[in-house]
Amino acid sequence: MYRSEQLLFQNGKPVPIIIRNYESKDFDELIDIQAECFPPPFPSELWWNKEQLMNHVSLFPDGALCIEIDGKVVSSLTGVCVQFNPAHANHTWAEMTDDGYISNHDPNGNTLYIVDISVRPAYRSFGLGKIMMQSMYHVVIEKGLERLLGGGRMPGYRKYATTLTANEYVDHVINGKIHDPVISFLLRCGRKPIAVVENYLEDEESLNYGVLMEWRNPFK
Known part of the structure; x- marks a missing residue:
C-alpha cells in the first residue's frame, strides 16, 4: 500500500499531508469531492458511485490515491492499467475506463490510464493535483509500464470554438497564448x-473534446 507523509507550505505555514491509497471508508468523502469539483452542467450521473x-x-488498489489533510480527504486520483497503441489513439473515456468501473483492468497492460483527478476547490492552491500525479508516476516506474496516459478536458475551448479548431x-495553450485550467495544469505536471x-466525454465546456496527454516512463 502506498503512503507518503509530506509538508506543504501555504502562506509560509507548514501543512502536513498524507498521500495514500483510498479505501472503502473514504467513499462518502470521495463522492462529495466529485460533487464539489463537477457541478452542473457536468452530468451528476458521472460522479462516482460506490460500486x-x-x-x-x-x-487496482495501486491506482487509487488520495490526499488527506487534518483527517479530511481533499483530493483523489484514480488509474487503471490498459493496453494502448499510439497508432490507434481514438477512444472515449467510457471505452478506456469501462464507464469508470475499470472492470477492463489489465494487469499485463502497457499503460496506466488516468480515470479521474479531483481536488476540492478550497484546496486547489495547495498543488495537490501535481503531487498526486507525481505519486502515480512512481507507480508507472515501479510496474515497468511504458507511460501514464489520460484524456484531459478542454474547459476553455467553448469560448474559442467559433475561431479555433x-x-x-x-x-495555442501549449504555446502560452491561451491558459486552459486543465491542459495547462497537465503540462505543468x-x-x-x-x-x-472527438466525443471523448459528455462535457459542454469542452464541446465533448478531449486531449490525450502522456508521461513516458524515462526508464523504458
Whole structure:
C-alpha cells in the first residue's frame, strides 16, 4: 500500500499531508469531492458511485490515491492499467475506463490510464493535483509500464470554438497564448499532448473534446 507523509507550505505555514491509497471508508468523502469539483452542467450521473469505487480498491488498489489533510480527504486520483497503441489513439473515456468501473483492468497492460483527478476547490492552491500525479508516476516506474496516459478536458475551448479548431486551441495553450485550467495544469505536471479526440466525454465546456496527454516512463 502506498503512503507518503509530506509538508506543504501555504502562506509560509507548514501543512502536513498524507498521500495514500483510498479505501472503502473514504467513499462518502470521495463522492462529495466529485460533487464539489463537477457541478452542473457536468452530468451528476458521472460522479462516482460506490460500486465503481469498490472496483477501484479491489481491482487496482495501486491506482487509487488520495490526499488527506487534518483527517479530511481533499483530493483523489484514480488509474487503471490498459493496453494502448499510439497508432490507434481514438477512444472515449467510457471505452478506456469501462464507464469508470475499470472492470477492463489489465494487469499485463502497457499503460496506466488516468480515470479521474479531483481536488476540492478550497484546496486547489495547495498543488495537490501535481503531487498526486507525481505519486502515480512512481507507480508507472515501479510496474515497468511504458507511460501514464489520460484524456484531459478542454474547459476553455467553448469560448474559442467559433475561431479555433480543437487542435488549434490546444496548440495555442501549449504555446502560452491561451491558459486552459486543465491542459495547462497537465503540462505543468510533465504531461505531453499526443492527440485530440472527438466525443471523448459528455462535457459542454469542452464541446465533448478531449486531449490525450502522456508521461513516458524515462526508464523504458
